[in-house]
Amino acid sequence: MKDEEQGRFRAWMLEEIEAWQREGLVADGLAATLRTRYAEGAESAARSRLISIFSTLGAILVGLGAILFVAAHWEGLERWSKVAILFGLLFGAYASGYELFLRSGSSPRVGAAFLLMGGLLYGANIGLIAQIFHLNAHSPNGILAWALGLLPLVYVAGSEPLLLLSIVLLAVWNGLELDYVHRLGGLRAWNPFFWVLLLGAALPAVRRFSSAAGMAGIALAGGSWLALAGISRAYEGPILYSLFGYGLLLLVVARWMRTQDTVWRALSGSLDHVGAKGTLAMSFFLCYPWACKELVRDIWHRTAVEGWIQFVPFVLAGAVAACAMVVAGRMQDRFERLACTGLAAIALLFALPFVTEVEDVTLAIVFNGIFLALSLGSVRLGVVEGQGDLVNTGLWAFGLWVAARYFQWFFDLLDMGLFFVIGGSVLLYGAIQMEKLRKSLQEKIQGGAHGP
């Protein structure tokens, strides 16, 4: 069990012990003993997290400090001395982490921090070796070499920080490649090797070590690819739309993962988080007629429309609808079937602007409905799957929608003073009610997650 789950379990146990003692189920002495046992465990978990945070920060600071110290005395050194120092620091970081902390088992968290430091030093080595020998290679290759060079260590040592660093570097590499092509005046907006590396090299590691953070990282990296591809084609409307479709796709893939083995089921929560937040964020903007007007104009009225990026939303819509119906057919759980059917319906609505030239106001109204459905669906999904964060996301989104619509619809209709008084009162009352609802849902989740 991860530290956060252990912490929640211990907190629940302490509450239960209080209840047992009140109801006379356990004697006072036994209750005190149990309380001490789980409180120590809770403190131990908190200390463990603190060690992890401090050692990771310490490793990053030592790594940066080593780089800065060497840099300050750099110019006076001969070339091969520089190489010897760089190699020595790199080997020292890895060897220290492995021999002193990982292998001996004395402090696995400090060992993991040393591995992260080594990973950062490896990247610094690449840049400094290029400087020393005046290498003029295609600069994004350095980032790619950094990302790929970390992966063997990820697989061998199971280092989640190095896995996350590798995923971030792949996303950075993709951005640099697109920027490089763009500066040359090229229009190539895609980098298919990015997906090959992300899904072929990083995803197996995510699955092997059941890394929820890694799964979220892959989902976000994929979104960054889509956003950059859209930006490089300079189409704002389809970017929002494409990212909305991508978020829907993540939600459908998460539904499919819940029909698979325990590892995929455990990882599906990450995709639910990224997908829910992404679709809500994008559809929030699409609730406004001005954003829908941009989209309709880009699809139907640009004279120089070319390339594949404008059709991505349409293809995504079809893919999402088809996948959702397939997954719905395989679901046992009634709620999951309903969720898949709902996602398929949203996907078909999402394809509407590509089939007929819709009025921007009509499209905005459709997206208001979609936004409400997604926010309430997020709350329901969070309750069913015991994920408090999804409940919070859904409730926040709903509250934000109410506030945004109030400003949008009533700002010009009401006297200014009256507008703010009514608005403020509604917000206050709404916040109190939502907080009550949120607390009761969270208690329901925690009771369901940790009950006997």
Add this chain to the structure above:
Amino acid sequence: MVPDRPKFYAAVAVQFAVLVAMILQSFSILASGREVRLKVVPVDPRSLISGDYVILSYDLSTVTASVDAPGKYRVGDAVYVRLTDVVGGLSEGGEVADRPFASGLFLRGTVRQAWEHSDSAQRLRVEYGIESWYVPEGTGREVERKAREGRLVAVLAVTGDGRSALKAIEEREP
């Protein structure tokens, strides 16, 4: 998860292999290539300095290539530029081809811009991988000034297949 020692150090060795390959890439050219000197020409008046390296440009950074059909050379294509000796121990660019020359010394480059010069010629902006020179921090402005005055000469190592690497930057009277 505690890995076995051999596996752990094998994974670390992959990173060292990447770094050694980078060194060998440069070292192989520097060790085996023939020494050639090219005059560094002034570049755009915008700052040459990016970070702590200077951007170098040469006469053969822009070449005229004879073509038998318009648009023969495109961005990303490999080109080969023959080197001819001139006065003062310097070399300059000559004939341009889309494949390696059978004899003589030449540089291999990549087309970064191409535009029509006439019905039978294209002007090409070419990069050879010798356009960046890392300098000690704070000295870039001085190097930039000397480049504008035409006082810098780049010393390259060039292999038989056209690969090149920067060895040094020398200062000469213009």
